[in-house]
Amino acid sequence: MPIDLPPSERMTSGHLACPGCGAAIAMRFVLKGLGDRVVMVIPACCWSIIAGPFPYTALKVPVLHTAFETGGAVASGIRAALDVKGDHETQVVTWAGDGGTFDIGLQSLSGAAERGEDILYVCYDNEAYMNTGVQGSGATPEGAWTTTTPTGSPKATRKKDIMQIMAAHAIPYAATASIAYPEDLVRKVQKAASIRGTKFLHIFATCPTGWKVPSEVSVGLARLAVQTRIFPLYEVEDGERYTINVEPKGYLVDAYFKAQGRFKHLTAEDLERIQERVDHGWSRLEALARIA
Amino acid sequence: MSPVTLRTSRDLPPTSRSLDTMEWNHTGSWRFLRPRYQDKVAPCAEACPAGEDIARVQMLLAQGAFDRAWLRIREENPFPGVCGRVCSHPCEAACNRGEFDAPVSINSLERFVADHARRQGLAPPPAEPADSGRHVAVVGAGPAGLTAAHFLRRAGHDVTVFDAREEPGGLLRYAIPAYRMPAEPLAWETGLVMSGGVRFQPGRRLGEDLGWDELSRFDAVLVAVGHWAPAPLGVDGEDLAVDGLALLEDVRRGRPPEVGGRVAVIGGGNTAVDVARTLLRLGAEPVVYYRRRLRDMPALPGEVAELREEGIEIQTLLAPARIAARDDGGLDLALTPMAVLDEDGGQRPRVVPSGHPEIAVAVSAVVTAIGARPSPGTPAAGLDPDGSEAVALHLRRIRPRGEWAERPPVFLAGDLVNQNRTVVAAIASGKEAAVVIDAALRDRALGDAWSAIRVGRKGAVSLNRLAGGDRAFRLDHVVRYDDLNTIYFQYLERKKRPRITLDERRTGFDEVHLRISASLALSEAERCFHCGQCDHCDNCYLFCPEVSVRRDPRAETRQIDYDYCKGCGVCVVECPRSAMVLEEEPR
Numbered sequence: 001m002p003i004d005l006p007p008s009e010r011m012t013s014g015h016l017a018c019p020g021c022g023a024a025i026a027m028r029f030v031l032k033g034l035g036d037r038v039v040m041v042i043p044a045c046c047w048s049i050i051a052g053p054f055p056y057t058a059l060k061v062p063v064l065h066t067a068f069e070t071g072g073a074v075a076s077g078i079r080a081a082l083d084v085k086g087d088h089e090t091q092v093v094t095w096a097g098d099g100g101t102f103d104i105g106l107q108s109l110s111g112a113a114e115r116g117e118d119i120l121y122v123c124y125d126n127e128a129y130m131n132t133g134v135q136g137s138g139a140t141p142e143g144a145w146t147t148t149t150p151t152g153s154p155k156a157t158r159k160k161d162i163m164q165i166m167a168a169h170a171i172p173y174a175a176t177a178s179i180a181y182p183e184d185l186v187r188k189v190q191k192a193a194s195i196r197g198t199k200f201l202h203i204f205a206t207c208p209t210g211w212k213v214p215s216e217v218s219v220g221l222a223r224l225a226v227q228t229r230i231f232p233l234y235e236v237e238d239g240e241r242y243t244i245n246v247e248p249k250g251y252l253v254d255a256y257f258k259a260q261g262r263f264k265h266l267t268a269e270d271l272e273r274i275q276e277r278v279d280h281g282w283s284r285l286e287a288l289a290r291i292a
Numbered sequence: 293m294s295p296v297t298l299r300t301s302r303d304l305p306p307t308s309r310s311l312d313t314m315e316w317n318h319t320g321s322w323r324f325l326r327p328r329y330q331d332k333v334a335p336c337a338e339a340c341p342a343g344e345d346i347a348r349v350q351m352l353l354a355q356g357a358f359d360r361a362w363l364r365i366r367e368e369n370p371f372p373g374v375c376g377r378v379c380s381h382p383c384e385a386a387c388n389r390g391e392f393d394a395p396v397s398i399n400s401l402e403r404f405v406a407d408h409a410r411r412q413g414l415a416p417p418p419a420e421p422a423d424s425g426r427h428v429a430v431v432g433a434g435p436a437g438l439t440a441a442h443f444l445r446r447a448g449h450d451v452t453v454f455d456a457r458e459e460p461g462g463l464l465r466y467a468i469p470a471y472r473m474p475a476e477p478l479a480w481e482t483g484l485v486m487s488g489g490v491r492f493q494p495g496r497r498l499g500e501d502l503g504w505d506e507l508s509r510f511d512a513v514l515v516a517v518g519h520w521a522p523a524p525l526g527v528d529g530e531d532l533a534v535d536g537l538a539l540l541e542d543v544r545r546g547r548p549p550e551v552g553g554r555v556a557v558i559g560g561g562n563t564a565v566d567v568a569r570t571l572l573r574l575g576a577e578p579v580v581y582y583r584r585r586l587r588d589m590p591a592l593p594g595e596v597a598e599l600r601e602e603g604i605e606i607q608t609l610l611a612p613a614r615i616a617a618r619d620d621g622g623l624d625l626a627l628t629p630m631a632v633l634d635e636d637g638g639q640r641p642r643v644v645p646s647g648h649p650e651i652a653v654a655v656s657a658v659v660t661a662i663g664a665r666p667s668p669g670t671p672a673a674g675l676d677p678d679g680s681e682a683v684a685l686h687l688r689r690i691r692p693r694g695e696w697a698e699r700p701p702v703f704l705a706g707d708l709v710n711q712n713r714t715v716v717a718a719i720a721s722g723k724e725a726a727v728v729i730d731a732a733l734r735d736r737a738l739g740d741a742w743s744a745i746r747v748g749r750k751g752a753v754s755l756n757r758l759a760g761g762d763r764a765f766r767l768d769h770v771v772r773y774d775d776l777n778t779i780y781f782q783y784l785e786r787k788k789r790p791r792i793t794l795d796e797r798r799t800g801f802d803e804v805h806l807r808i809s810a811s812l813a814l815s816e817a818e819r820c821f822h823c824g825q826c827d828h829c830d831n832c833y834l835f836c837p838e839v840s841v842r843r844d845p846r847a848e849t850r851q852i853d854y855d856y857c858k859g860c861g862v863c864v865v866e867c868p869r870s871a872m873v874l875e876e877e878p879r
Contacts, residue, residue, distance in 0.1 A: 001782070002829045013839050013856035014314035019322065020860035024837035052317070055296050057310035182834060208860075216861030216874065219835050223779060 005186055006032045015058035017050040020215025022205030022222060024050060025179040026124045027095070030203070031061065033189025037090040039082070041075045043105055044068035045097030046131040047124075071096040071105040072112035075119040091120060091193050098125040098139035102160050113169040113198045120192050120199045123162065126207035134210040142277075143270055145262040146210070154265065158277075163236065166200045170239035174200040177233065180223035184233055184245055191235075204231045212261020224256045229282040234289070241292040244285065253278055319838065323859030323877050327832075327852060330873045331766045332824030336398060338748025338770050339386035341720035342369040345756065345763060346383055346398055350820035351827050353401060353813060362409040365402065366416055367756050369719055370442045370485055371435060373410060373477040374464055376403025377805070380592055380714045388823050391773040394786035396820045403805070404813040410480045419488045424448040426733040429510040431455075431498050432667075434462025435715050436706025437516035438482060439722025440729070441490045443755060447730040451490045452510070456497035456667075460486070462518055464715065467540045467563070469570050470801040499669030508699045512729045515674060516706035516722070519664035519713065525558065529615030532623055533558070536567040536661030543570055551576040552656060556625050558582075558612050559661035560589040565596060567661045568604050573801055576656070578604055583611040583630050588640045598804065602797055609643065613650055615658050625658055627651045666708055674704040684728055684742075685751045686710055686721030701732055723753045743768075771823035771870045780831070780868035787816040826850075826871040832863035 010031040017024040023046050031038075038061045042048055048065055051058050066074045071094040079092045096105055101123035109121060128146045129135040136146040138160040149155040166174045173195050177185040185203065192199035206222050208215040225231040226248055233246040253275050257263040266274075296311045298304055305311065334347035344365055352361035365372045379399055387395035408414075426449045430437045433455035441451045459465050460482040464473050486492055496502040498517055507513050522535040534549075536559065542549060552575055557568045560582035571578040580599075582589060585608050589596055600606065607627075614626040631646035666675060673679025673690045680688045688709050690702040705721040707713045727745065731738045745758040748770045756763040790806040791797075797804055808816070833841040833850060840856035841863065843849065852863075864872040 003831065003834055005834060009839060011839055012313045012315050013853065014317035014319055015838075016314070016317075016319075017837060019837075019858040020862055021837050025835060025862075028837070028839065052310070052314040054308050055298065055305070055311040056314050056316075057312075058314040060313070063310075179835075214861070215859075216865045218837075218860065218862050219866050220777075 003182055005029070005182055008032055010060040012058045012060065015050050016052060017046070018209045020208040020218040021050070022179050022207060022218050023047060023124045023126060025219065026203045026205045029179065029182050029185050030122060030189050033186040034091060034093065034193060039064070039078055039090055039092050041066055041071060041078065041092065041094045043071040043096050043100040045100050046126070047095060049131050068100055068104045070108055071100055072108035072121065075121065076112045076115065076117045079117055079119055094119060094121045096121070096123055098123060098127060099129045099137045102138035102162055110169065113166065113171050116197050118196050120201065122201045122203060124203045124205040126205050126210060128210050130207045130210045143263060143266050143274065145265065151265050163202055167236045167239040171200060172197040172238055173235070175235040176202045176204070176231065178204040178222045178226050178231060179206065180219050180226060181233060181246060188235065210262070213259060217259065221256070221259060224251070224259070227251050228253045228256045229278050230256055232282065232285055234285060242285065242288040243292065244289050318855045319858050320855045323857060325859040325861055325874050326877045327857065327859065327861055327864045327872055327874050329826055329850065329871065331826060331871055333748045333766055333768060333770045334823040334825065335386040335388055335770055335772065336383040338750050338752065339382045341382070341716045341752055342375070342723065343747045343752030343754040344368045347820060347822050347825045350396065350401065350817045351822050351825060353405065353817035354820065356814065358405055358408045359414055361405045362414060363416065365405065368754060370439060371481050371719060372402050373406030373481050374435065374473065375716055376406050378468055378473055379716045388771070388773045388776060388821055389819060392778060392781060393783050397787055397789065397816050400789045400808050401813055401817055404808050406477065407807045410477060416484060416488070419446050420448055422448055422450040422489060424733065426450065426511045427452070428729060429454065429507050429513045430516065431502065431507070431513065432462060432516035432518060432706065433460035433492065434516060434518050434706060434718060435464060436718040436722040436725070437514065438485050439719045440514050440516065440705060440725040442485045442488060443723060443726035444729060445488055445490050447726065449730065449733060452493060453490055454493045454496040454502050456495070458494045460492055466544050467537055467566070469540065469566050470544065471569070471573070471797070471804050474803050497669065504699065510700055511733055512700050513702045514725050514729065515670065515702065515704045516708065517667040517670055518707045520667040521665040522660065523663045523665055525612060525660050525662065527612050527614055532615045532617060533658040533660045536563050536659050537664055539659055540566055540570060548574050553577060554579060554655045556581055556653065556655045556658045557661060558658065560584060560591060561661065561663060562591045562595060564661035565591045565599050567659050569599055569602060571659070572602055572604055572798060580604065580606045581610045581612065581627060582606060582608050584640060584643055585609060585632065601794065610651065618654065622654055622656050623658055625653050625655055627653065670708060671702065674702070674708065680704065684724040686717065687724045687728055703729060720752065723755065727753060727758060766824070767873065775870040776821060776823065777866060777868045781821060784819050786819070787812050822869050824870055827869070829868060831866045831868060832872065835862050835866045837862065
């Protein structure tokens, strides 16, 4: 069956993303799901560059480029301004990278969520500070090479579970999505846009440059992350009700890790440990989905 | 599109606000790899000896374009209604879907599209006038001869087909039983060959009613008279046995023999199966005796399965030793138990007497179906490696020596030359004959052209490729299962072919397999992966990070805008059916 997405196109050619950029693909799909009445807030991240330098833009929606830590706060302010103008329809969307979400912007995101601001916060996660040259972030997975976690001492700690953090805020809607599952992604954007309150989307977006993979496998690798249960696709409603959206085939994690240069130093024992962790994470998620 | 120019501070907007899009930035200059749409060869098309464009036919069927699907098949094979019934369908064995769930039911779909064409009375486009000034004689109106005649006529030659019998079709008309190959669909398709301008002279048996003086007046002669001479059994009392092919012919001529009781059928090929199933329908109780094992039977596995469903017994590892008349008018058949001697890789094993005592069975008749030999009248030189040479995979040409020096070029095709004597191999042979004879009549050397007109590496010839049609532009890479991105396909059950009831099968000659319905055909055709053929699924368009795949407003064509394409190659990998390639950027 052909993939069925809304035909609208609000991203232009000529942008500055690297070839095969997952964040560019993610932006294209999210805009397809959002429609016309959108204001976008982009704190410092790859997309601050990708969208183009002044006086140009690759996005056909209003965008505010803002400071790194302000994604939640600026969106809250725009929401308030629109409300004052009587415009309760325009969707305010924060589009932030993993650095601006997991680390630098976490307090403003948490504040907005705690206040229940009516915004959609989208984190496109490429698992490091890519635009400044691949520095490790709170989203960088355990074992990964980055310039700040070099091969001799790769990232020793686990990836922060941002979905648990957001679920703990008991916001009405939080979901994971992947560039490899565009119909699921667009559906989640549309669903989020239809809900009042703080909504959070965590989108897996391959970075061929930073992950040291060929650009053509960008989407395929994202699919593998889902199929290996490394990045399961699920929704959490009101911080309580978990729904798994794509039943993964459950491939072994080796296929995913061995495809990437940033993991090439990992040993068989490392992969075994990671497999156990992934298996445990999956059973935990299944258990949560059962409770719901 | 040119960038915005800001010369002085007065040109600046009051706030730092964008004034234009990024489309001035032609990112195509970053590219060092170039994706490109490139259709390839599907494994079914490679495996089809007739070189049918199967994946494209399935695509047309799934779109409901039944008429175009029929025309597409006929480009390569004038007999889809025949092949949809009796073909051994090697295409299905090669189908990539077989590795996923089960092969597409290509054979049923071919039958469906041919029956649709016949019911709708579709007509192929009229043939060009026969203006080459050359005349070709085709001797034998079986699948090989008629296929050659059809394509030679369409190539502009005047063609006369001679046949010993009254109606065209050869074995299809006079041997294969009506429950597999009814007369009507065959007559319709042979009729289309004739109405395309081929002349037919019935009742002209080579060596009896047709001589080389007459044939020598043509510019080329193709002999495709098949194998109709019975092979000798080589045992005592064999003159008491009946020839299986002769029996089948009598039945198809409406003169069924009086049979009853237990009848022994000797052999393990398709003829043996046809004979046994025919005898059952005539009221006898046939038993098949075969010298090797069940798994060694050269008959099509589907035919053997249906024979067993109908309750016919097969006794294996038994070879006939002797036939003797009994006082009651019946026969005694003595059989020697056999043992497999060696089993060396793939070939049918040799068998020898096992040393166990002979078995005697009392039967009312013995019918032999152990293979046949070239029909009488076949020029001996044509079968002899000194007298003739292979000029293609399924074609021999008699060397112009001795009595043949004065005659026009003479070729042999069909069962006379084929190792694998199936209907579709005969059609393949007829196609090669048409290609070679046309080239000879036009004084054109084929030489290197073969590689350009074959499909894949198994030898099938494509007349679309020969004529420079769309198939000529396909990359000669056969798409394998690992080339596909199967995540985009869902498991779907292969549709079963409906059949008449077992009671109806045991008692009459009605066609066993029924036509599948149009809705079943549509959903079965949708199972096809369309390996190597763009079917406009739009994955390339949707996943492009550069928004650089352009579609026309009706989404019928796709083009990569190389002004912006950065050559990431995501489109090529996400193409489910390997209809794109990623190449180094030309300098």
